[in-house]
Amino acid sequence: xxxxxxxxxxxxxxxxxxDLLERHVDMFINPFDIPMSRQDIIGGIKDKDGLICLLxxxxxxxxxxxxxxxxxxxxxxxxxxxxxxxxxxxxxxPVTNTPGVLTETTADLTFALxxxxxxxxxxxxxxxxxxxxxxxxxxxxLGRDIHNKILGxxxxxxxxxxxxxxxxxxxxxxIYYDPVRLSRDDEDTYGVKYQDLDDLLKQADFVxxxxxxxEQTYHMITKEKLxxxxxxxxxxxxxxxxxxxxxxxxxALQEKRIAGCAxxxxxxEPKVEKELIEMPNTVLVPHIGSASIEAxxxxxxxxxENVIAVLVEKGRAPNAVNPEIYEEWH
Ligand code: GLV
Ligand code: GLV
Numbered sequence: 001x002x003x004x005x006x007x008x009x010x011x012x013x014x015x016x017x018x019d020l021l022e023r024h025v026d027m028f029i030n031p032f033d034i035p036m037s038r039q040d041i042i043g044g045i046k047d048k049d050g051l052i053c054l055l056x057x058x059x060x061x062x063x064x065x066x067x068x069x070x071x072x073x074x075x076x077x078x079x080x081x082x083x084x085x086x087x088x089x090x091x092x093x094p095v096t097n098t099p100g101v102l103t104e105t106t107a108d109l110t111f112a113l114x115x116x117x118x119x120x121x122x123x124x125x126x127x128x129x130x131x132x133x134x135x136x137x138x139x140x141x142l143g144r145d146i147h148n149k150i151l152g153x154x155x156x157x158x159x160x161x162x163x164x165x166x167x168x169x170x171x172x173x174x175i176y177y178d179p180v181r182l183s184r185d186d187e188d189t190y191g192v193k194y195q196d197l198d199d200l201l202k203q204a205d206f207v208x209x210x211x212x213x214x215e216q217t218y219h220m221i222t223k224e225k226l227x228x229x230x231x232x233x234x235x236x237x238x239x240x241x242x243x244x245x246x247x248x249x250x251x252a253l254q255e256k257r258i259a260g261c262a263x264x265x266x267x268x269e270p271k272v273e274k275e276l277i278e279m280p281n282t283v284l285v286p287h288i289g290s291a292s293i294e295a296x297x298x299x300x301x302x303x304x305e306n307v308i309a310v311l312v313e314k315g316r317a318p319n320a321v322n323p324e325i326y327e328e329w330h
Contacts, residue, residue: 004024004025005311007021009030010036011035011036011054013300014299016300017304018304020301020304025308041059041063042066046067046068050070052074053075059075060087061084072317075095076299077098088322092325093325094317094323095320103159105290107159107163107166109238109288109289110166110238113236116283117206117236118146119141123281144205150172150175151167152176152177152200152201154208155210156182157210159210160176164192173193175192175203176193176195177196197220197225201225202230203230205232208238211243213243217243218242219242219243221244222245229257234258235249237264250275261276262285264288306319
């Protein structure tokens with residue numbers, strides 16, 4: 001009997017994904033519910049055929065080199081900025097992600113954050129729990145309307161588009177910026193208008209970020225960009241923390257140059273700037289964009305399908321982000 005492929009998983013995932021994997025491969029799973037240390041990943045990957053990792057596992061060239069037999073690196077996330085894809089490509093190792101299955105879930109969270117920031121939900125909830133609610137009052141927790149306002153979407157990929165569809169339902173005007181402009185027909189279909197980044201920042205009441213993190217998007221939102229925003233506007237980030245210069249964001253909030261922000265991601269996760277925590281006009285959640293039971297199960301199954309396609313069926317990874325490794329295939 002042929003030996004079953006061995007796969008290292010850096011942290012337990014939803015069971016349906018594990019069950020599917022265990023039918024085909026031998027799984028070596030981090031037994032602790034904490035991130036696996038770099039040394040443990042490097043040590044653990046030595047004799048494995050595949051690696052399943054998380055967005056907070058840094059899989060750089062050194063880690064990849066340690067996995068002499070590794071034939072797939074499957075990231076349990078849509079974003080894959082944690083992986084040195086070039087190093088993997090050099091060794092013809094497919095790197096896979098989980099696109100599509102978390103699109104709507106992440107767009108839902110974007111809306112939860114827009115609504116929470118605009119209507120001061122977190123602040124108001126805290127107020128009530130502190131037993132400060134003494135009855136209806138004309139000036140109690142006045143927030144901002146969402147309907148009839150302008151939503152600016154930076155990055156019009158799958159998630160950006162899913163956010164646009166929700167915004168249409170909320171009666172918002174939607175503008176977007178993306179390096180690739182849609183056709184006029186597609187813009188009409190999505191009910192959106194194109195703006196360059198600066199114009200979007202000047203016009204939008206709510207600016208939400210849906211770009212992947214890469215060299216082009218690192219610190220895309222600087223002090224200068226924040227200065228273009230309206231004093232009444234909000235910044236929402238569910239993409240990656242490093243897209244925004246967090247120190248500049250803190251300054252803009254302190255100087256009241258924008259009204260508030262809602263963040264799911266941070267520049268130095270899990271560290272969160274103390275100033276952000278102390279300000280009342282920030283909504284802060286711990287990177288839960290894709291955190292629904294439904295999405296996380298689909299992501300786990302997708303990871304499993306990619307691993308099985310490569311290690312068991314000896315085929316292509318359906319969700320390789322570096323498909324150029326297959327160019328020589330016929
Ligand atoms: C989450 O942040 C993801 O990229 O899936
Ligand atoms: C979501 O799946 C995205 O990649 O935008």
